Amino acid sequence: MKYSLNKGRSCVYKISLHLVFVTKYRKCAITPEMLEVMEECMGSICEGMECQLEEFNGxxxxxxxxxxxxxxxxxxxxxNSLKSVSSRKMRQQFGKHLSQFYWGKPQFWSKAYCAVSTGGAPMRVVKRYIQNQDTPLAPPNHRFGRGMRG
Structure with missing residues (x-):
């Protein structure tokens, strides 16, 4: 799988993160219209934090x-930014709809979330790549080897 690397001032990187947010009490409160507003809102938040929303659905x-x-x-x-800002936006724009699911203190998202790092290569391939790196040549009185830290 080919992908492009991002360039920073002092680094080259590609950090992909798969996030899953669940509604409070797992209520089926999200409508297609809310998904559209949410995607726009979350995309804007990501841009403001120098990130990019690559895919969104729900x-x-x-x-x-x-x-x-x-x-x-x-x-x-x-x-924290994604959940707090989108929750506030959902309550502002869809308050009447959400009142049938939530009462009292307005909260849209569950406190929990799932975050999974993703990458271009399976973990076993990355591990094998690291394990197969050439060991540097060292003076005779130094020992380098697999599993040693120096």
Missing amino acids: EADHVHLLVDLSPKVAPSVLV
Whole structure:
């Protein structure tokens, strides 16, 4: 699988993160119209944090995001921004609809979330690549080898 690397001032990177957010109490509250607004909102948040929303979709009780993450941004900070801003936007624009599912303190998303790192190669391939690196030549009084830290 070919993919392009991003370039920063002092690094080259490709950090893809698959996020899943579930509605509070797993209520089937999300409508197709809400998904459209949510995608636009979350895309804007990602851009503001120097990330990019690559894919977005969802069902009535959860959404999936594939984010090209900047190394400057901690995943937990991104998730907090995505969930808090989108929750506020959903309550503002779809408050009447959401009132049939939620009452009391307005909260849209569950506190929990799923975050899975993704990559271009399976983990076994990456491990094998690292294991097969050439060991540097060292003076006779130094020992290098697999599993040793120096």
